[in-house]
Amino acid sequence: MPHVREHALDGTRGTVAVTEWPHPAPRFLALLVHGYGEHAGRYAGLAALLPGHGAAVYAPDHMGHGRSAGERVVIEDFEDVVTDVHAVAELARAAHPGLPLVLVGHSMGGLIAARFAQRYGHELTALVLSGPVIGAWELPGRLLALDEIPDVPISPGALSRDPAVGAAYAADPLVWHGPMKRPTLEAFVRTLETVAKGGDVGPLPLLWLHGDDDRLVPLPGSRVGVERLSGGRAAERIFPGARHEVFNETNREQVLAEVLAFLDPLLPR
Template sequence: MTESREHVLDGSRGSIAVREWPHPRPRCLVLVVHGYGEHAGRYAEVADVLVGQGAAVFGPDHLGHGRSAGERVLIEDLQDVVADVHAVAGLARAAHPDVPMALVGHSMGGLVAARYAQLHGAELAALVLSGPVIGDWELPRRLLALDEIPDTPVSPAALSRDPEVRAAYAEDPLVWHGPMKRPTVEAFARMLDTVAKGGDIGRLPLLWLHGDDDRLVPLAGSRVGIEELRGADSTERVYPGARHEVFHETNKADVFADLIHFLDDVLTH
C-alpha cells in the first residue's frame, strides 16, 4: 500500500484533515470525496490503485467526520463541504501546478462532487460519481416527516457483499455509528434541490458507477439526478448484485478497471 501523509487545512467551520497518497511526478490529481459518516482513510485501496496508474490522490475528512473538527456528522450546509473540497484542490494544485484534476465522489460525496462540478467544472478534467446521492432520494423526506429521527445506523450489510468490509466498517472508530442529525438531513434536502436546479456539467466527462442492489441509495433515484447533471460526455457502469460501496465490493477489480480505463481515456484525449 502507498504510504499516506496528512495535512491540516483551515476549513469553512474548523480544521479539515486531508490525507495525501503522493506520487513524485503525477500525470493527474484525484480528489476523493467520501460519503456520510465515514472518512477518507477508507479509500486507501482506491488510492493505491490510482497512484499505481500515475495519480497523486488527496482525500479530506469532511466537517464533523473522521479526524476533522466539528460535532460528529453535523453539517448544517453542504456548501461548506463543497468549499472545503475546493480548498483541498488548491492544496493539490500548489503541490502539482498544471496537472489535470479528477474528482471522485461517493454517496454524499457524490452530491458534494456534483455541486462542485456545477460551480468549478472548468477546473476539472473528469468527474466520477459512485452511488451518488442525487436526484430522487427519498430518505430525507421520510426522516424529516418524523417528530424524532430514529437511531438506526447504516447497516454494514447494505454496503458490500464482502464480510471483511462489513466487519471493518462496524469496528472502525472513525466511522459514525449513531443516528442522523436533523440539521444534516435538512442540508441534504436543500443540496439535492440545489443540484437539481443547477444545470448540467456541459463537456466535462462523467463516469457514473452504481450497484444494482444498492438499497441505501437506489439506482432509479440516482438516475433521475444523473439525467439532469450529465452533459455531452457521460459513461455509466451498473454492476449486477453490487451494493452501495462499489469500490469495496466483491467485484471491485472490475470497478477499478472501469475507473482506470475512463481516466486513461480522458487523459489521452
Template structure:
C-alpha cells in the same frame, strides 16, 4: 498500501484533516470525496489504484467526519463542504501546478462532487460518481416527517456482499454509528435541490458506477440526477447484485478497471 501524508487546513467550520497519497511524478491529480458517516481512510485501495496509474491523490475528512473538526456528522450547509473541497484542490494544485484534476465522489461525496462540478467545473478534467446521492433520494424526507429521528445507524451489510467490509466498518472508531441528525437531513434536501437547479456541466466527462442492489441510495433515483448533471459525455457501469460501495464490493476489481479505462480515455497522454 501506499504511503500517506497528513495535512491540516483551515476549513469553513474548523480544522480539516486531509490525506495525501503522493506520487513522485504524477500525470494527474485526484480528489476523493467520501460518503456520509465515514472518512477518507477507507479509500486506501482506490488511492492505490489511482497512484498506480499516475495520480497524486488527496482526500479530506469532511467537517464532522473522521479526524476533522466539528460535531459528529453535523453538516448544516453542503456549500461549505464544497468550499472545503476546493481548498483541498488548491493545496494539490499548488504542489503540482498545471496537472489535470479528476474528482471522485461516493454517496454523499457524490452529492458534494456534483455540486463542486457545478461551481468549479472549469477546473475539472473528469468526474467519477459512485452510488451518488443526487436526483430523487427519499430518505431525508421520510426521516424529517417523523417527530424524532430514529436511532438507526447504517447497516454494515448494506455496504457490500464481502462480510469483511462490513466487519471492518462496524469496528472502525472513526465511522459514525449513531443516528442521522435533523440539520444534516435538512441540508441534504437543500443540496439535492441545489444540484437539480444547477443543471448540466457541459464538456465534463462523467463516469457513473452503481450497484443494482443498492438499498441505501437506490439506483433509479440516482439515474435522474446523473442524467440531469451529465453534459453529454456519460459512461455508466451498473454492477449486477452489488450493494452500495462498489469500490469495496466483491466486484471491486471490475470497478477499479472501469475507472482506469475511463481515465485512459479522458486524460491526456
C-alpha cells in the same frame, strides 16, 4: 503500506484533515470525496492503487467526520463542504501545477462532487460518481417527517457482498454509528434541490458507477439526477448484484478497471 502524508487545512468551520497518497512524478491529480458518516481512510485501498496509474491522490475528511473538526455528522450547509473540497484541490494544484484534476465522489460525496462540478467544473478534467446521492433520494424527507429521528445506523451488510467490508466498518471508531441528525437531513434536502436546479456540467466527462442492489441509495433515484447533471451524456457502469460501495465490492478490480478505461483517453500519457 504505501507512504501517506497528512495535512491540516483551515476549513470553513474548523480544521479539515486531508490524507495524501503521493506520487513522485504524477500525470494527474485524483481528489476522493467520501460519503456520509465515514472518512477518507476507508478509501485507502482505492487510493493506494491510483498512484500506480500515475495519480497523486488527495482525500479530505469532511467537517464533522473522521479526524476533522465539528460536531459528529453535522453539516448545516453543503456549500461549505464544497468550498472545503475546493481548498483541497488548491492544495493539490499548488504541489503539482498544471496537472489534470479528476474528482471522485461516493454517496453523499457524489452530491458534494456534483455541486463542486457545478461551481468549479472548468477546473476539472473528469467527474466520477459512485452510488451518488443525487436526484430522487427519499430518505431525508421521510426522516424529517418524524418527531424524533430514529437511532437506526447504516447496516454494514448493505455496503458490500464482502463480509470483511461490513465487519471493518462496524469496528471502525472513526465511523459514525448513531442516528442521522436533523440539520444534516435538512441540508441534504436543500442541496438536492440546489443541484437539481443548478444546471448540467456541459461537456465535462462524467462516469456514473452504481450497484443494482444498492439499498441505501437506490439506482432509479440516482439516474434522475445523473441524467440531469450530465445532460444525458454520462457514461454509466451498472454492476449486477453489487451493493452500495462498488469500490469495496467483490468485483472491485473490475470497477477500478472501468474507471481507468474511462480516464485514460482523457489524461496525458
